[in-house]
Amino acid sequence: METPKKRILVVYHSQGGTMKRMATRFAAGAAKEQNIEVIFKKATDATIEDLLNCHGIAIGSPEYFGTMAGMIKDFFDRTYEVAHEKTIGLPYVVFVCAGNDGRGAIAQIERLAAGYKWKKVQPHLRVVGSPNTQDDDAVEELGQTMAAGIDFGIF
Numbered sequence: 439m440e441t442p443k444k445r446i447l448v449v450y451h452s453q454g455g456t457m458k459r460m461a462t463r464f465a466a467g468a469a470k471e472q473n474i475e476v477i478f479k480k481a482t483d484a485t486i487e488d489l490l491n492c493h494g495i496a497i498g499s500p501e502y503f504g505t506m507a508g509m510i511k512d513f514f515d516r517t518y519e520v521a522h523e524k525t526i527g528l529p530y531v532v533f534v535c536a537g538n539d540g541r542g543a544i545a546q547i548e549r550l551a552a553g554y555k556w557k558k559v560q561p562h563l564r565v566v567g568s569p570n571t572q573d574d575d576a577v578e579e580l581g582q583t584m585a586a587g588i589d590f591g592i593f
């Protein structure tokens with residue numbers, strides 16, 4: 439009998455397309471692992487069930503006005519009460535795109551993730567400006583690394 443796949447939830451927001459491109463590359467990297475299923479959701483479409491049923495979560499946000507995108511915050515707002523006691527220790531990673539900074543968005547997401555008691559399993563990725571080939575490769579590698587760690591039970 440086939441072992442059920444472990445699920446990585448990729449939650450992202452993108453207004454101008456940059457984060458959509460990064461999240462797509464992350465998902466492609468994660469999907470390279472055979473025993474991983476990627477659930478790819480724009481934050482507005484991501485549900486509490488998606489969160490409760492995943493084995494790891496990747497959050498991709500642009501920085502807008504020094505903070506995470508409002509729709510990423512909305513995802514946290516909608517899920518915290520039900521999820522925070524049920525997702526303790528959930529492996530997570532963050533990747534951010536920004537025009538010139540991005541650190542505000544990262545700090546905020548990490549603070550909220552700490553509220554859920556999730557486990558940061560890789561350093562965050564921050565891309566300033568339009569992603570170049572190296573950035574694209576780095577985000578894909580982040581996806582594959584996370585997936586491999588979850589698949590092998592390291593994370």
Ligand SMILES: Cc1cc2nc3c(=O)[nH]c(=O)nc-3n(C[C@H](O)[C@H](O)[C@H](O)COP(=O)(O)O)c2cc1C
Pocket residue numbers: 451452453454455456457458500501502503504505535536537538539540567
């Ligand atoms: C309304 C708005 C506010 C922004 N605020 C910031 C900011 O505070 N810091 C920053 O580094 N970039 C800022 N940017 C630039 C975006 O983070 C950057 O263009 C990012 O790549 C956009 O991602 P997206 O194309 O997925 O929406 C802002 C962009 C917009 C549209």
